[in-house]
Amino acid sequence: MSVTTDRLRDLIETTVGELPPLTVELVRDLDIPEHMAIAEVAALTGVTAHTLRYYERIGLVEVARDAAGRRVYDRDAVGRVVFVTRLRDSDMPIAAIQRYVALVKQGPSTEPERLALLEAHRDDILNRLRDLQGALAVVDYKITTYGGACGS
Amino acid sequence: MSVTTDRLRDLIETTVGELPPLTVELVRDLDIPEHMAIAEVAALTGVTAHTLRYYERIGLVEVARDAAGRRVYDRDAVGRVVFVTRLRDSDMPIAAIQRYVALVKQGPSTEPERLALLEAHRDDILNRLRDLQGALAVVDYKITTYGGACGS
DNA sequence: CCTTGCCTTCGAGCGCGCTCGAAGCCCTAC
DNA sequence: GTAGGGCTTCGAGCGCGCTCGAAGGCAAGG
Numbered sequence: 317m318s319v320t321t322d323r324l325r326d327l328i329e330t331t332v333g334e335l336p337p338l339t340v341e342l343v344r345d346l347d348i349p350e351h352m353a354i355a356e357v358a359a360l361t362g363v364t365a366h367t368l369r370y371y372e373r374i375g376l377v378e379v380a381r382d383a384a385g386r387r388v389y390d391r392d393a394v395g396r397v398v399f400v401t402r403l404r405d406s407d408m409p410i411a412a413i414q415r416y417v418a419l420v421k422q423g424p425s426t427e428p429e430r431l432a433l434l435e436a437h438r439d440d441i442l443n444r445l446r447d448l449q450g451a452l453a454v455v456d457y458k459i460t461t462y463g464g465a466c467g468s
Numbered sequence: 469m470s471v472t473t474d475r476l477r478d479l480i481e482t483t484v485g486e487l488p489p490l491t492v493e494l495v496r497d498l499d500i501p502e503h504m505a506i507a508e509v510a511a512l513t514g515v516t517a518h519t520l521r522y523y524e525r526i527g528l529v530e531v532a533r534d535a536a537g538r539r540v541y542d543r544d545a546v547g548r549v550v551f552v553t554r555l556r557d558s559d560m561p562i563a564a565i566q567r568y569v570a571l572v573k574q575g576p577s578t579e580p581e582r583l584a585l586l587e588a589h590r591d592d593i594l595n596r597l598r599d600l601q602g603a604l605a606v607v608d609y610k611i612t613t614y615g616g617a618c619g620s
Numbered sequence: 621c622c623t624t625g626c627c628t629t630c631g632a633g634c635g636c637g638c639t640c641g642a643a644g645c646c647c648t649a650c
Numbered sequence: 651g652t653a654g655g656g657c658t659t660c661g662a663g664c665g666c667g668c669t670c671g672a673a674g675g676c677a678a679g680g
Contacts, residue, residue, distance in 0.1 A: 354657075373659095384657080385659095387657085404637090411636095434610055434611050441604045444600055448593055448600070451593060455586050455590050462586075505626085516668090518668075522667085522669085536627080536677080537676085538626085561667095621680105622679105623679090627674100627677100628676095629672100630671105631672095632670085633668105633670075635666105636665105637666100638663105640662085640663075640664090641661095641662085646657075647657095649652100
């Protein structure tokens, strides 16, 4: 495991400068092994093995098994994990991600609905960005004017 | 209650153009009544009365009582509610806010620690902003290239 | 007087997203 | 052969931040 993981880290570090953020594109372009064990995926993505199993359980990723019943992540599965992680990073609810991947599984006819889902989420992200910038302004104000009391 | 609340809405709407976002400065500058009932504060801030009670319970706001034992929010208390709401909006954990207000209560000698707390939170916000922008890029990419599959 | 309605306290419950532990299988190394 | 480590499934538990309901008080209006 650690051999493969180290190889992955080397790959990434020689491809780009730093380890995170692990983008979807990076994973796609990377010379990632065709098959990875759960611990390798965990090390690569920063998602714990427990959480990877959970994601599979609730239908966010499909993962094949080897003869002994162990999970085998192929490149698609790893890409899916990274994609899901990105969506979670932006606070997309699990239920919405479930809906999205269910639509993907149902085939191309669901593309309009997927698109709508993504656009709705895009709006959520933009709202969140505005909230954060507002909060940042408040905190910055507090920091720069420290000593002034005002409602704190 | 609704009379006062309507007056508040009018005040805000004539002061600025729209209702939210309710900033700390706005509240300070606003001609807000000296004393407000919990329902008024709820209507003004968008925080439910239940949550306002909860915030008081856990020490985020101190609120006086009238003769009948009902909460009376003065301007400071309203300002505090708005400030706390801002911090929560930026995902500052309740525990950190508790720590902060505890420091405020302890007097000016704690200002360095407060400042450190705020600066740490500022870093959190900046990280969060970067995450969100990364996720936004992914979602935007998905939206614009829709039809391309790739790890979705 | 009695209803209406907002207020009070207290404690329990909930939804989300993990997170963990138990019990057991399989493979490798010694 | 056996010890170790990593994997499996399953189901329960947890931490956070509310959220709610019950039971009752007080004040104003009809």
